[in-house]
Each structure stands twice: as structure tokens, then as C-alpha cells.
Amino acid sequence: MNVYIGKRMMDALGEANLSKAKVMTTPNHPVRFWIITMMLVLLGLATLKLR
Amino acid sequence: MLLALTQWLAQDVRTFSVFNYITLRAVLAAMTALFITFMLGPFMIRKLTAYKIGQSVRSDGPQTHLIKAGTPTMGGALILVAIGITTLLWGDLHNHYIWVVLLSTLGFGAIGWVDDYRKVVHRNPKGLSARAKMAGQSVLALIVGFYLLQNATTPAHTELIVPFFKTVAIPMAGFAFVLVCYLVIVGSSNAVNLTDGLDGLAIMPVVMVSSALAIFAYVAGHAVFSKYLGIPYIQGASELAVFCAAIAGAGLAFLWFNAYPAEVFMGDVGALALGAALGTVAMIVRQELVLFIMGGVFVLEAVSVMLQVSYFKYTKWKFGTGKRVLLMAPLHHHYEQKGWKETQVVVRFWIITMMLVLLGLATLKLR
Numbered sequence: 001m002n003v004y005i006g007k008r009m010m011d012a013l014g015e016a017n018l019s020k021a022k023v024m025t026t027p028n029h030p031v032r033f034w035i036i037t038m039m040l041v042l043l044g045l046a047t048l049k050l051r
Numbered sequence: 052m053l054l055a056l057t058q059w060l061a062q063d064v065r066t067f068s069v070f071n072y073i074t075l076r077a078v079l080a081a082m083t084a085l086f087i088t089f090m091l092g093p094f095m096i097r098k099l100t101a102y103k104i105g106q107s108v109r110s111d112g113p114q115t116h117l118i119k120a121g122t123p124t125m126g127g128a129l130i131l132v133a134i135g136i137t138t139l140l141w142g143d144l145h146n147h148y149i150w151v152v153l154l155s156t157l158g159f160g161a162i163g164w165v166d167d168y169r170k171v172v173h174r175n176p177k178g179l180s181a182r183a184k185m186a187g188q189s190v191l192a193l194i195v196g197f198y199l200l201q202n203a204t205t206p207a208h209t210e211l212i213v214p215f216f217k218t219v220a221i222p223m224a225g226f227a228f229v230l231v232c233y234l235v236i237v238g239s240s241n242a243v244n245l246t247d248g249l250d251g252l253a254i255m256p257v258v259m260v261s262s263a264l265a266i267f268a269y270v271a272g273h274a275v276f277s278k279y280l281g282i283p284y285i286q287g288a289s290e291l292a293v294f295c296a297a298i299a300g301a302g303l304a305f306l307w308f309n310a311y312p313a314e315v316f317m318g319d320v321g322a323l324a325l326g327a328a329l330g331t332v333a334m335i336v337r338q339e340l341v342l343f344i345m346g347g348v349f350v351l352e353a354v355s356v357m358l359q360v361s362y363f364k365y366t367k368w369k370f371g372t373g374k375r376v377l378l379m380a381p382l383h384h385h386y387e388q389k390g391w392k393e394t395q396v397v398v399r400f401w402i403i404t405m406m407l408v409l410l411g412l413a414t415l416k417l418r
Contacts, residue, residue: 031251031310035303042081042300049075 053140073272073289077265077296080141084300087133092308096315099123104171106316113379113387122313125167126305127321131160133301134328138294146290147202152331153294155195159240159327162187163319178319188237188323195331196232200225207283212337214344214414217281235339236330242349243326244319245356245381250311252383252397256404257325258302260345263408264332265295270415271336280415283337291332298328311394345411348404355382 057070069075099105105121135157142149166179179187203209209228211221223231247253270276272289302325308314317325326349333342343350359380367373378388386396 028310028312032307035307038303039082039085042078046075046078046082049069049072049078 052144054143073269073292076141077269077292080137080293081296081300081303083140084133084137084297085304087136088129088301088304089307091129091132092304092315095126095129096123096308099125099315106318107170107176113384115387115393119313122316124171124316124318125164125320126308126315127160127163127317127319127324129315130298130301130305130317130321131157131324133304134294134297137297137300141297142293143290146287148287148335149290149294151195151198151335152291152328155191155236155331156324156328158191159188160320160324162191163244163321163323166323167318167320185237188240188327189233191327192233192236192330193229195236195334196229199232199334200228203228204286205283207337208285210283210337212283212340214341214411215418217418220283231339232334235334235342236327238353239330239333239342239346239349240323240326242346242353243329244322246349246352246383247317247322248381249383249387249393249397250313251306251309252400253322253325254302254306254309254317255397255401256346256348257329258299258306259401259404259408260329260342261295261298261302261332263345263412264329264336264338264342265292265299266412267336267338267341267415268292268295268332271338281418282415285336288336291335294328295332298325311397341411341414344414345404345408347407348400352381352383355385356380 054070054076057067061067061071100123103121104123104125106119106124108116108120135153138149138153144150162179162184166184169175170178178184200209206222207220209223211223211231213219213221243253243257246256267282268291269289270280271282271285272287272291274284277284305317305321309317329342329346330339333339355377358376362376363373377385379385383396383400387393391399
């Protein structure tokens with residue numbers, strides 16, 4: 001009989017929990033996600049001129 | 052430097068003329084400073100750790116901070132490197148305001164660097180003496196004040212603009228202008244330094260205030276916008292938006308490493324320099340009172356220390372026993388003593404700064 005074992009791509013879901021499971025300690029990973037968002041906002045604003 | 056290159060290239064390929072726009076260069080400056088800080092950050096932290104350049108923690112401070120002893124410090128040098136390179140790359144190097152803010156920032160950074168170096172490398176807990184530090188800051192602030200006064204071409208360059216009042220502008224004679232310049236630059240430099248006591252507490256408000264100052268600089272240097280908004284037109288001030296954006300970018304990337312639990316502290320080299328940078332930009336764009344509003348957290352932190360020390364000395368002189376207004380100074384330690392967690396104090400102070408920055412930006416229209 002074949003035994004199928006489910007495997008996971010990430011240690012945990014969602015992305016925030018993955019970061020926590022990997023290396024980041026709980027308090028600084030929300031801040032790092034905010035920083036990433038701010039960078040993406042900056043990129044979004046750049047599209048106003050870069051076209 | 053890149054501006055000169057793109058202007059030369061634009062003679063043959065018109066597409067390159069897009070780099071003449073300050074708004075685009077400001078966004079690119081923020082991204083460049085972010086990139087430099089992200090790239091150099093881990094390397095610098097490793098080096099600082101290897102050379103044992105670690106923070107000493109005050110023994111009379113909160114007990115929860117004792118575990119921070121030995122965390123690498125002087126990370127502010129990384130911010131200054133990123134800001135310096137970025138401004139030289141994307142700024143218009145023919146603009147004298149760019150050089151004023153750069154030299155002021157690096158000058159204050161040098162004072163902070165000497166202080167940090169003596170503390171952590173020479174193991175001298177006092178670092179640079181308070182008198183020597185103050186003398187260095189005063190000389191630099193006065194040089195900036197006199198330079199701006201000498202280069203003021205219209206009365207608007209030296210008037211004290213009162214927020215929320217369209218027609219109220221207090222003319223300042225030579226001495227008054229230099230005095231205000233001195234107070235703003237030295238005051239903001241030391242206020243940011245006092246605020247830098249919890250992980251990420253100082254750098255995020257610096258990012259927010261510098262982003263807002265970038266907007267003020269842009270409109271102050273734009274003839275049409277400044278006339279429409281009723282603020283003084285300062286020719287060439289727009290270029291400071293590039294410098295402010297570089298601060299915001301470098302600061303944001305530094306926060307990545309400085310967020311609780313911090314991997315690195317900025318030290319005096321970063322705090323004194325960034326405070327002076329904000330003060331110098333605010334003086335040039337004539338928004339020192341708006342800086343007072345937007346940097347309200349810095350102001351409160353500085354006032355809390357002055358109040359605590361003055362009240363303690365007064366009560367000791369009057370009653371023989373020193374009494375305190377706050378549980379501990381600066382203000383962020385007072386809230387820690389009241390039971391707030393470090394991260395709560397930090398994020399709540401960020402939220403307050405965000406509201407104050409919005410209030411400051413509202414002065415552009417509400418007048």
C-alpha cells in the first residue's frame with residue numbers, strides 16, 4: 001500500500017509566520033514587513049514619473 | 052554626479068532629461084540609500100562585533116536594558132555613508148544648499164564619532180566632555196547660521212514664518228537669525244540624541260520628519276507652488292528634497308537592523324548628525340516652527356530631561372532632598388517604568404510623530 005505524506009513548501013503559513021519560524025524573532029518581523037511595504041509604496045510612487 | 056552625466060547624455064538621447072526632475076531623483080535617492088544601507092549593513096555589523104565596538108548601558112537606567120550591553124554601536128556611520136554617497140550621486144552639486152546640509156550633517160557626525168570612539172574604544176565612560184561637545188556643535192551651528200545669513204538675497208530668507216497664519220512673518224535681524232539657527236540646529240541635534248534610547252525609537256521619527264521636510268523643500272523651491280501656498284520662495288531649496296529622501300531611505304533600511312531586538316545602535320555619530328540635518332534643512336526652507344511641531348516627540352524628550360534635572364536640583368536646594376517629576380528621564384524611560392513594554396513605547400511614539408507630521412503638513416494649506 002502506498003503511503004502518501006504531505007509535504008510543505010514553507011515551515012508555516014502565511015508569510016509572516018514563515019519569517020517567525022525561520023530566523024526573525026517575533027517583535028522585529030512586523031517592523032520589517034512594514035519596511036518592505038514602505039519600499040513597495042515608494043516603488044509605486046516612482047511609477048508616476050517613470051513611464 | 053549622475054545628474055551631470057544624464058544631462059550630458061540628454062544632449063543626444065532625450066530620454067535622459069527625465070533625470071532633471073527633482074521628484075524622480077528624490078525617489079531614486081531614497082531607493083539608492085536603502086540599497087546601500089541594506090548591502091553594507093550586515094558587513095558593518097559583523098565588523099563592529101569583531102572589533103567589540105559595543106554599547107555600554109547606563110547602570111541607573113531600566114534593568115531590562117542591561118541585556119543590551121555589548122550590542123554593536125556607531126551604526127550611524129553607515130547611515131551617514133549612505134546619505135553622503137546618495138546625495139553626491141543624485142544631488143545637483145552646483146547647489147550650495149546641498150553642500151551646507153552635507154557639511155553640517157557630517158560635521159555633527161564627526162563630533163558624535165569622537166564621542167562614541169572614546170566611549171567604546173578607549174573605554175572612557177564620559178566620552179567627549181559635555182563642554183567640548185557643546186563647543187563643537189556651537190561652532191558648526193554658528194558657521195551655518197552666518198553662511199545662510201550672508202547668502203540671504205531676499206527678506207523671506209531670514210523671516211520667521213508662523214504656521215497657520217498666512218500674513219504673519221517676523222523679520223529677524225542678523226543676530227536674531229543666527230541665534231535662531233544656533234538654537235534650532237543644536238537643539239534638534241541633542242533632542243534626537245536624547246530620543247535615541249530605545250530600539251528604533253529615534254530613527255523612524257527621523258524618517259517621517261525628513262520625508263515631510265522633503266515636501267516642504269520641494270514646494271519652497273518651486274516658484275508656482277510656493278506662491279500658491281503662500282510660503283516663502285527659496286530658490287534652489289527644492290534640491291534638498293533629494294537629501295531628505297536619502298535620509299528617509301537610509302533611515303528606513305537602518306530600522307531593519309535597529310528594530311527590537313536591535314542588532315546595532317546608531318550611537319551619537321548617527322543621532323547628532325541626523326538631528327542637525329533636520330534642523331539645517333528646516334532653517335533653509337524657513338520652517339523651523341513646523342519642525343518644532345513635527346518633531347514634537349524629540350522636543351518632549353528634551354524637555355523631559357531639562358524638567359527632571361531642574362526640578363531635582365531645585366528641590367535639593369530648597370528642601371535638602373531632590374525630588375523627581377518623572378519616574379525616570381528621558382520620557383520613554385518614564386513610560387517603561389509605568390509598565391509599558393519597550394515595543395509599545397516605541398510604536399506609540401511613532402504614531403504620535405505620524406500625527407504631528409500630518410499636522411505639520413496641514414500647515415501648508417491651513418493658513
